[in-house]
Amino acid sequence: xxxxxxxxxxxxxxxxxxxxxxxxxxxxxxxxxxxxxxxxxxxxxxxxxxxxxxxxxxxxxxxxxxxxxxxxxxxxxxxxxxxxxxxxxxxxxxxxxxxxxxxxxxxxxxxxxxxxxxxxxxxxxxxxxxxxxxxxxxxxxxxxxxxxxxxxxxxxxxxxxxxxxxxxxxxxxxxxxxxxxxxxxxxxxxxxxxxxxxxxxxxxxxxxxxxxxxxxxxxxxxxxxxxxxxxxxxxxxxxxxxxxxxxxxxxxxxxxxxxxxxxxxxxxxxxxxxxxxxxxxxxxxxxxxxxxxxxxxxxxxxxxxxxxxxxxxxxxxxxxxxxxxxxxxxxxxxxxxxxxxxxxxxxxxxxxxxxxxxxxxxxxxxxxxxxxxxxxxxxxxxxxxxxxxxxxxxxxxxxxxxxxxxxxxxxxxxx
Amino acid sequence: xxxxxxxxxxxxxxxxxxxxxxxxxxxxxxxxxxxxxxxxxxxxxxxxxxxxxxxxxxxxxxxxxxxxxxxxxxxxxxxxxxxxxxxxxxxxxxxxxxxxxxxxxxxxxxxxxxxxxxxxxxxxxxxxxxxxxxxxxxxxxxxxxxxxxxxxxxxxxxxxxxxxxxxxxxxxxxxxxxxxxxxxxxxxxxxxxxxxxxxxxxxxxxxxxxxxxxxxxxxxxxxxxxxxxxxxxxxxxxxxxxxxxxxxxxxxxxxxxxxxxxxxxxxxxxxxxxxxxxxxxxxxxxxxxxxxxxxxxxxxxxxxxxxxxxxxxxxxxxxxxxxxxxxxxxxxxxxxxxxxxxxxxxxxxxxxxxxxxxxxxxxxxxxxxxxxxxxxxxxxxxxxxxxxxxxxxxxxxxxxxxxxxxxxxxxxxxx
Numbered sequence: 001x002x003x004x005x006x007x008x009x010x011x012x013x014x015x016x017x018x019x020x021x022x023x024x025x026x027x028x029x030x031x032x033x034x035x036x037x038x039x040x041x042x043x044x045x046x047x048x049x050x051x052x053x054x055x056x057x058x059x060x061x062x063x064x065x066x067x068x069x070x071x072x073x074x075x076x077x078x079x080x081x082x083x084x085x086x087x088x089x090x091x092x093x094x095x096x097x098x099x100x101x102x103x104x105x106x107x108x109x110x111x112x113x114x115x116x117x118x119x120x121x122x123x124x125x126x127x128x129x130x131x132x133x134x135x136x137x138x139x140x141x142x143x144x145x146x147x148x149x150x151x152x153x154x155x156x157x158x159x160x161x162x163x164x165x166x167x168x169x170x171x172x173x174x175x176x177x178x179x180x181x182x183x184x185x186x187x188x189x190x191x192x193x194x195x196x197x198x199x200x201x202x203x204x205x206x207x208x209x210x211x212x213x214x215x216x217x218x219x220x221x222x223x224x225x226x227x228x229x230x231x232x233x234x235x236x237x238x239x240x241x242x243x244x245x246x247x248x249x250x251x252x253x254x255x256x257x258x259x260x261x262x263x264x265x266x267x268x269x270x271x272x273x274x275x276x277x278x279x280x281x282x283x284x285x286x287x288x289x290x291x292x293x294x295x296x297x298x299x300x301x302x303x304x305x306x307x308x309x310x311x312x313x314x315x316x317x318x319x320x321x322x323x324x325x326x327x328x329x330x331x332x333x334x335x336x337x338x339x340x341x342x343x344x345x346x347x348x349x350x351x352x353x354x355x356x357x358x359x360x361x362x363x364x365x366x367x368x369x370x371x372x373x374x375x376x377x378x379x380x381x382x383x384x385x386x387x388x389x390x391x392x393x394x395x396x397x398x399x400x401x402x403x404x405x406x407x408x409x410x411x412x413x414x415x
Numbered sequence: 416x417x418x419x420x421x422x423x424x425x426x427x428x429x430x431x432x433x434x435x436x437x438x439x440x441x442x443x444x445x446x447x448x449x450x451x452x453x454x455x456x457x458x459x460x461x462x463x464x465x466x467x468x469x470x471x472x473x474x475x476x477x478x479x480x481x482x483x484x485x486x487x488x489x490x491x492x493x494x495x496x497x498x499x500x501x502x503x504x505x506x507x508x509x510x511x512x513x514x515x516x517x518x519x520x521x522x523x524x525x526x527x528x529x530x531x532x533x534x535x536x537x538x539x540x541x542x543x544x545x546x547x548x549x550x551x552x553x554x555x556x557x558x559x560x561x562x563x564x565x566x567x568x569x570x571x572x573x574x575x576x577x578x579x580x581x582x583x584x585x586x587x588x589x590x591x592x593x594x595x596x597x598x599x600x601x602x603x604x605x606x607x608x609x610x611x612x613x614x615x616x617x618x619x620x621x622x623x624x625x626x627x628x629x630x631x632x633x634x635x636x637x638x639x640x641x642x643x644x645x646x647x648x649x650x651x652x653x654x655x656x657x658x659x660x661x662x663x664x665x666x667x668x669x670x671x672x673x674x675x676x677x678x679x680x681x682x683x684x685x686x687x688x689x690x691x692x693x694x695x696x697x698x699x700x701x702x703x704x705x706x707x708x709x710x711x712x713x714x715x716x717x718x719x720x721x722x723x724x725x726x727x728x729x730x731x732x733x734x735x736x737x738x739x740x741x742x743x744x745x746x747x748x749x750x751x752x753x754x755x756x757x758x759x760x761x762x763x764x765x766x767x768x769x770x771x772x773x774x775x776x777x778x779x780x781x782x783x784x785x786x787x788x789x790x791x792x793x794x795x796x797x798x799x800x801x802x803x804x805x806x807x808x809x810x811x812x813x814x815x816x817x818x819x820x821x822x823x824x825x826x827x828x829x830x
Binding site (some may be wrong): 036037040052054055056057061090091092093094109110111112146150151152158159166167168169170171172174175176177178179180195196197198201202203205206207208209210211212213214216217218219220221223224237308309310314336338339340341365368369370381382383384386387407409412413414415 | 451452455467469470471472476505506507508509524525526527561565566567573574581582583584585586587589590591592593594595610611612613616617618620621622623624625626627628629631632633634635636638639652723724725729751753754755756780783784785796797798799801802822824827828829830
């Protein structure tokens with residue numbers, strides 16, 4: 001009597017342990033130089049330090065008149081103070097004007113404060129009368145002056161290594177005059193969808209077939225996470241074809257992703273292939289959807305065999321593949337999904353304690369809180385449960401479920 | 416006696432009114448056909464309808480045996496039911512097996528349910544004894560079967576027009592076999608930084624100059640929002656040069672963005688240029704930072720003159736330019752920033768009622784809530800107030816400020 005079928009995933013690895021094993025073997029990507037302006041979404045390899053003070057001179061924060069503040073003391077609408085306009089300081093121009101008492105210099109926002117001045121009175125509080133400027137409002141010392149190094153001090157770390165660069169970071173680096181920076185190379189990723197049932201999008205569907213939607217999904221997730229797709233293909237359930245694709249990909253890929261064929265079905269060849277040709281870190285993780293995931297490595301190449309059902313493949317990517325890409329990039333943030341806290345709309349009971357559950361939810365905005373509306377807890381084949389949802393609430397393996405109005409942390413789908 | 420200086424922005428347009436005027440003149444971009452797999456981040460021009468049911472046949476949700484459910488009734492570990500295995504249904508293969516009572520068919524997850532069967536018993540609840548399969552657990556009708564059209568019905572709208580495509584949308588469209596879709600063309604954007612003080616990143620900084628950080632910031636924001644930068648340059652404060660660049664850009668750009676030279680400084684030429692060569696929709700908006708913004712149009716080209724201070728330029732982009740790009744793309748979501756609700760850490764008084772204030776905040780995560788830590792309310796020159804913050808809390812023109820522990824809506828910086 002055969003008991004083989006009973007084996008299945010008798011021993012599941014916890015998500016936490018699988019990630020620990022995985023991260024322990026990951027090496028950082030090499031780095032290269034790139035123009036700062038072209039660095040959007042790249043991850044910086046080294047701390048970037050400032051090389052100049054910003055601002056690098058005391059500058060005016062207003063359009064107005066630079067003056068010695070005490071000359072304005074006591075000024076009011078009815079009793080203005082009178083000063084002599086002795087010149088003009090424009091932005092970007094060099095001037096050597098020096099101020100004495102009861103002298104002012106017309107100054108634009110961003111222009112250098114003239115020698116002698118310790119404040120700027122804004123133009124709305126003045127009036128011109130020939131060479132004389134009437135000051136209608138007093139200003140204290142330092143008023144409307146942005147001091148040198150107020151924003152950034154020379155030598156401080158302005159961008160931490162492992163930061164993924166966004167427009168505001170690029171602006172900050174450019175403001176330092178740094179036109180080239182060192183970033184991590186994008187990990188090279190090969191993606192294979194396995195299964196006799198798969199046909200290419202655009203062909204005519206025959207009975208029992210399904211269109212390949214996993215590899216387009218995964219390849220676009222790889223792009224969002226900062227990897228580079230070097231191969232994307234579907235392979236039929238044929239041991240030799242799968243093995244051939246795998247061995248070809250090994251030498252050129254940092255990551256190989258299979259979808260389908262990871263479970264204990266009669267045509268699930270991948271576990272055997274990995275057992276013989278790689279080192280299996282985990283096969284079967286305590287997560288739903290996504291339990292049949294297999295994670296392996298062959299030297300520095302990571303191999304992820306994700307389930308063929310699209311939602312399980314998606315969640316398997318978010319939980320294991322994406323963070324591995326980020327770890328290779330030596331990123332500060334291994335799970336870059338944006339997070340919010342919401343109140344769960346209804347009870348969500350969970351029957352199988354011990355599993356990390358991925359509840360897909362939609363966010364509704366109320367006046368003072370966000371509401372997480374459960375879309376689907378179970379089922380891994382419905383892609384519409386992803387497109388109809390905004391994010392995922394993870395229910396920990398130790399939780400029996402969620403009670404209505406519980407605050408929950410929502411991980412929004414990657415954008 | 417000259418009162419010119421007093422004029423300034425005596426009349427500010429509210430942010431709401433400026434957006435209303437702006438949106439009322441915006442026309443949607445043309446559309447074009449693209450391969451579904453290459454459509455990441457594009458915005459779909461038309462509703463996409465499903466052309467097949469998903470699944471398009473009744474399929475098994477488990478590895479196991481398809482059977483007539485009533486044959487399993489009463490089964491238990493101690494009293495299994497016995498059935499005859501009459502064949503196998505594999506994924507992607509066509510089979511015409513038909514079941515009678517006390518017959519089962521071995522079936523893989525995703526394979527078609529054989530004729531006659533109305534349930535699947537999972538493999539863990541069975542045992543093989545030659546041709547005989549022992550069933551240890553009863554299954555009700557429909558158990559472990561995913562019915563045809565359970566995910567998607569043929570003819571329903573699966574992607575709404577105006578959706579920006581993410582990996583899960585691409586997967587859904589591919590699952591329909593739709594390999595080409597119609598998306599909006601990226602608006603063409605020209606960007607000019609104006610100011611004598613600006614020098615190109617990489618050159619040597621002279622006294623009173625500053626490195627150009629605005630155009631790299633804006634051009635990368637344009638990319639994130641789905642526009643295409645066709646020109647990016649800095650121009651010195653010279654009427655004729657600015658006019659020349661403007662007139663050249665008009666005929667080839669959907670959007671022209673200037674930074675700097677928008678206020679009432681002595682060298683702010685842009686208001687005059689726009690007055691003579693375009694139609695000004697708003698000059699001066701009731702927003703801080705960002706008040707000196709000028710918005711104009713010349714036929715179908717939109718013109719945004721943003722302040723030269725980087726934070727004001729950034730916020731001006733987020734509030735006006737980005738939503739205009741999205742409106743041109745006919746996007747469902749004109750402000751694509753992710754949102755969360757947090758509790759404000761401390762009182763934030765606001766002195767000037769009537770302005771929309773943009774408070775930069777950092778998010779801290781506590782157990783059951785997010786805390787918004789104010790970084791900076793005022794000041795528009797400090798880029799570090801952007802890189803050190805996670806998002807912006809808008810304080811409405813009618814609010815006197817925020818009280819500690821108030822719930823606030825945070826708009827996270829675009830990613």
